[in-house]
Amino acid sequence: MKKSKMITIALFVLGAGGLTGQPAINPDFYFSEHPGTHNMGITSDGNYYYTCNGGKTYEGKIGKFSLNGNLIEHYSIELDMRNIMYNASDKHLYINCYDQNIYRITDLESGAFQLVFSNLYNNPQASLGLDVRGRYFYYLDDGTLSLYNVSDGKLKNRIYGLECGDELASGSHSVAVTKKNIITTDTEKQLLYVYDLKGKLKETISFGKGDYAYSLSYANGYIFLATDGNYSNGMWYGYKY
Secondary structure, three states: OEOOOOOOOOOOOOOOOOOOOOOOEOOOEEEEEOOOOEEEEEEEOOOOEEEEEEOOHHHOEEEEEOOOOOEEEEEEOOOOEEEEEEEOOOOEEEEEEOOOEEEEEEEOOOOEEEEEEEOOOOOOOOEOEEOOOOOEEEEEEOOEEEEEEOOOOOEEEEEOOOOOOOOHHHOOOEOEEOOOEEEEEEOOOOEEEEEEOOOOEEEEEEEOOOOEEEEEEEEOOEEEEEEOOOOOOEEEEEEEO
16 A cells, blocks of 8 residues: 655635646545456445446456555455445445446345346446435436435436536546535546535546546545556545545
């Protein structure tokens, strides 16, 4: 595990007018992982980090790491995963997958999981978010954000006009959620967009590391993006927020 020695540049608060001369921030925390396939998502229960990979169902696995970024173990999970989310309300890990289903991990060591919702969202490559209280799943679709109740899967709200990448690979279907914010990205422009929970833009952040938009996540006080391992070693970059 390594920690960045670079001083994080103060966040530049930006209105809707555009980005002018904003220097990129550097990650505050980073660690490597060999995902087996692709580095897809990361979450935390406050004691550990958990990562998921994606690309091949029979190669599916969840990584468990210490908060210092040291690998504890990889667990086989036969799912083609797109993001992993920790639900603090029931203390379970949730996965959304390429099959457009959402699953609850019932036993990590044995790889057991349970179907929660089928076809809740439209794009199989989407990386969903889950608010920290475990109330809503967040699904971004080319700038339109849909909130679904975790309890029954019903649509709660839609927010329109969020900035994001133009393509899946640059962030058109990736979202992360903090206690007070919604985060989207355009990795082609190396930008993070920070909104309040009503969809009002608060700031735009230029970042230096992590170009794999699918991996956009929020965990343990960090916004995470990965440089994809692509069947080799990848890197997880955390920006304190």
